[in-house]
Amino acid sequence: MPPKYPSIRRGRDGIPVLYDSDAARQFKERAWFPPQTASQVENLAKECVRERGGDVNDRKDVLGEFVLQSGKYRGQKFCWLLENCPGYVGWFVGSILEDRVKGDKSSVTQMANKDSLLMYCSMFEESRAIVSQKLSGRSKKIQDEWKRLCEKRNVVPGQQFHLLLSGRELSPEALRRKVRRIATPKRVTPNLKQPSRSPATADDMRLLEAVQEFEVESGNVF
Template structure:
């Protein structure tokens, strides 16, 4: 299935937003109606993916941030759609927080990345347009504390948070149909 051109994506989004009496002049609202042209949820709207699979959406954005060129294998349509998707997910505080958590998970798994990566401050994750310099690195424990307002050591909360922000593991076709 070939990806839609950016013009086709925009036209379909404008028609959908008009049918739902939305505001087509609001870029964030309009982008919510863009259809994703790649990945597991191809054909779903950006809004649907962000609302129903924030962990997967944030994982994709974190990967895009690590490799903005997509390994130079993306078509122009895919590259533009990915850029819009990244912009859309980063519009929301919850998206930025989960992206930061995904980046931290990646950094923890790859020591060479952790040593060379630039540590973002808590305020950079929360408001990229109004950054205030602090020396505090936003760790997953400090992000967890946002959930309840204090530093949490509760293992069940940690497991629940991981479950909510991680993409679901699916069975392969072979496992599903053969047993």
């Protein structure tokens, strides 16, 4: 079965519309409920994909089944949100980014859900355009943060961790060199031939011999 991606509505000019659909206008805000953990949200989403014969390795498809854990439309799935209330999604993403810039105080559970929505919205050209349009009145710092997230969506597996540390991508060869340096640190051989400031004692020599014997027995000979 083909993956379930959002069918984003467009106007006569072909540009994605921002207004709510009839389904969104008729939606009644639900009573507060305890947010689900990130693992619960993901497991339920994968189960939905499996039930309709989808591929749980398709990240776009799985994220579309994620359920929003906060806000006016909490309880609705990400895919539904982009299809029915794209303007709200653009505004909500802007609020998330603004909180990040100022210092988000959300719980770990809520923050993980917001991160997933940011990732999902960065995956489609239409949703990227919608968010960018809604961010037009916000600060340049927030707009730059959104651009950075959209650029990061194409990072190849294995580079995400370094990108978090440095904010830029590494070439595959540079990444391999860094991994080798981390996995195989240099072994340092002490230069025992250099004269010390004080003569070695008999205890020092016995200690050195014991270390050398231990290295031979364990196979860790430098």
